[in-house]
Amino acid sequence: MRFGYEDLQVWERAVQFAVTVIDVIDDLQCDRKHFRLIEQIESSATSVSANIAEGKGRRSQKEFIQFCYISRGSLYETMTFLEIFHHKGWINTDTYKKLRSEAYEIASMLKGLINSLN
Numbered sequence: 854m855r856f857g858y859e860d861l862q863v864w865e866r867a868v869q870f871a872v873t874v875i876d877v878i879d880d881l882q883c884d885r886k887h888f889r890l891i892e893q894i895e896s897s898a899t900s901v902s903a904n905i906a907e908g909k910g911r912r913s914q915k916e917f918i919q920f921c922y923i924s925r926g927s928l929y930e931t932m933t934f935l936e937i938f939h940h941k942g943w944i945n946t947d948t949y950k951k952l953r954s955e956a957y958e959i960a961s962m963l964k965g966l967i968n969s970l971n
Contacts, residue, residue: 858909863962867902867924870955874898874931877952883943894934900927901959918970925963932956 858864875898878891901924908920932953939949 856906856909858906861905861909861966863959863966864902864905864909866955866959866962867905867928870952870959871898871902873955874935874952877944877948881938881943883938883941890934890937894931894938897927897930897934900924901931905963914970918967921963921967921970925960928956928960928963 875895878895881891904920904924904927908917908924911917911920935944935949935952935956938944939946
């Protein structure tokens with residue numbers, strides 16, 4: 854038995870993106886006094902897939918679409934934190950570029966999903 858969201862490639866990619874972000878955060882080269890930023894990026898990264906799953910479990914297509922938009926917002930929030938971390942030198946350029954590329958693909962997949970539901 855599978856949950857409906859497990860059939861969505863965008864959900865799977867978002868889960869893997871969150872795992873990668875958490876792995877990067879675990880290796881951060883920064884003073885841990887910035888724990889609030891670290892908690893926030895972990896929250897936003899995991900919210901991408903969580904909102905897709907929650908939306909899929911809702912009763913209407915309209916609600917699912919709304920949760921896809923929320924998911925996209927969480928993805929953008931995550932990328933903003935990664936941009937800040939990159940500027941601070943906490944993550945290197947190669948890591949930042951890989952995460953940015955993955956986020957762009959997920960955003961494109963979310964857009965396609967939203968368009969298919971409209």
